Amino acid sequence: MTATTPAASRAAEILSRPIALNGLTVPNRIAMAPMTRMFSPGGVPGEDVLSYYARRAAAGVGLIVTEGTYVGHESAGSSDRVPRFHGEEQLAGWAKVADAVHAAGGTIVPQLWHIGMVRKQGEPPFADAPAVGPSGIRVDGTEGAGKAMTQRDLDDVIGAFAEAAAAAERIGFDGVELHGAHGYLLDQFLWAGTNRRTDAYGGDAVARTKFAAEIVAAVRETVSPDFPVIFRYSQWKQEAYRARLAQTPQELEAILAPLTAAGVDAFHASTRRYWLPEFDGSDLNLAGWTKKLTGRPTITVGSVGLDGDFLRAFAGEGAAVGSIDNLLERLERDEFDLVAVGRALLQDPQWAAKVLGNRFEELQPYDAAALKTLS
Ligand SMILES: Cc1cc2nc3c(=O)[nH]c(=O)nc-3n(C[C@H](O)[C@H](O)[C@H](O)COP(=O)(O)O)c2cc1C
Numbered sequence: 001m002t003a004t005t006p007a008a009s010r011a012a013e014i015l016s017r018p019i020a021l022n023g024l025t026v027p028n029r030i031a032m033a034p035m036t037r038m039f040s041p042g043g044v045p046g047e048d049v050l051s052y053y054a055r056r057a058a059a060g061v062g063l064i065v066t067e068g069t070y071v072g073h074e075s076a077g078s079s080d081r082v083p084r085f086h087g088e089e090q091l092a093g094w095a096k097v098a099d100a101v102h103a104a105g106g107t108i109v110p111q112l113w114h115i116g117m118v119r120k121q122g123e124p125p126f127a128d129a130p131a132v133g134p135s136g137i138r139v140d141g142t143e144g145a146g147k148a149m150t151q152r153d154l155d156d157v158i159g160a161f162a163e164a165a166a167a168a169e170r171i172g173f174d175g176v177e178l179h180g181a182h183g184y185l186l187d188q189f190l191w192a193g194t195n196r197r198t199d200a201y202g203g204d205a206v207a208r209t210k211f212a213a214e215i216v217a218a219v220r221e222t223v224s225p226d227f228p229v230i231f232r233y234s235q236w237k238q239e240a241y242r243a244r245l246a247q248t249p250q251e252l253e254a255i256l257a258p259l260t261a262a263g264v265d266a267f268h269a270s271t272r273r274y275w276l277p278e279f280d281g282s283d284l285n286l287a288g289w290t291k292k293l294t295g296r297p298t299i300t301v302g303s304v305g306l307d308g309d310f311l312r313a314f315a316g317e318g319a320a321v322g323s324i325d326n327l328l329e330r331l332e333r334d335e336f337d338l339v340a341v342g343r344a345l346l347q348d349p350q351w352a353a354k355v356l357g358n359r360f361e362e363l364q365p366y367d368a369a370a371l372k373t374l375s
Pocket of ligand 1: 034035
């Protein structure tokens with residue numbers, strides 16, 4: 001048994017290179033993946049939420065992407081415990097979170113979110129708002145469970161994203177991430193399974209991208225030119241893990257090109273296992289393809305630190321597919337630029353410090369009990 005595998009012995013060196021996302025310099029390559037925690041009663045992130053993020057920044061996470069936070073439209077969400085990115089009290093809470101993360105040496109962007117047709121039953125104050133989406137169709141195929149958005153609805157939601165982005169810059173955040181993944185509103189437009197519109201927002205892949213691209217353009221116009229706009233997207237959807245937006249690189253390019261032209265500075269390509277090739281004939285994962293097709297920096301994600309192989313490789317037992325070696329080698333050859341860590345970082349606030357400090361033997365295996373607290 002060797003002491004550590006080759007790339008793992010250089011983990012700190014490979015991960016510690018700063019990276020520019022438009023005008024923002026992220027101090028290293030470790031990002032916190034956005035994770036809904038529902039610890040913000042009234043939509044207000046409080047002291048516990050603040051210390052949850054600040055603790056991870058202090059331990060070396062270079063970029064925090066906050067949990068999804070609702071934009072200011074009545075239909076954006078359905079839980080009163082999910083933080084909102086509008087309203088005086090809510091934004092005051094967020095401003096303190098951003099300050100605390102900066103004081104700890106990190107950078108932070110809010111993930112701006114509209115759930116669309118995922119809404120089932122709302123809690124007050126959202127109880128009466130309708131579920132809205134491109135065609136009133138849920139990701140699971142249920143029809144007639146909500147309302148197809150009118151042009152007025154589309155304009156209002158575009159405005160709500162732009163206002164939230166302006167607020168993010170005003171209260172001291174370092175950029176924004178637009179949630180275009182996992183079967184929520186923007187993804188419902190991107191995916192043919194939920195978008196059956198016959199107007200300019202439906203049809204081929206480019207038409208289905210129009211709504212998201214208009215949101216990007218509106219955000220871009222509202223914030224400073226150097227303020228980074230990150231777009232998160234995925235092939236998979238909640239309730240449809242096998243769904244795909246694109247079967248080929250050409251189809252993917254048709255979706256990514258209008259988003260890039262509208263002003264996306266970086267893409268966050270959400271996959272469930274980062275080591276899986278996205279298309280036949282190449283090892284590139286979704287983030288790798290996204291970088292190749294758009295020329296923009298990308299963030300990869302998916303089971304980093306969760307696979308048993310990962311922990312074993314840290315302990316020097318060889319490089320398996322899901323190992324840190326595989327991840328670091330891909331990062332070093334610039335297949336992608338940042339690595340987002342979700343559950344492993346939720347489990348262990350010190351995850352980044354341990355990895356950057358070569359303390360691999362101290363990494364904790366993920367236990368779903370971690371979901372219950374904001375430790
Ligand atoms: C509890 C939990 C909440 C999540 N909430 C969000 C969210 O608000 N927005 C989002 O884009 N992804 C969300 N995700 C997905 C994560 O960002 C990430 O892509 C996923 O967990 C895979 O990364 P991991 O294997 O490192 O955990 C969530 C995941 C978990 C476990």
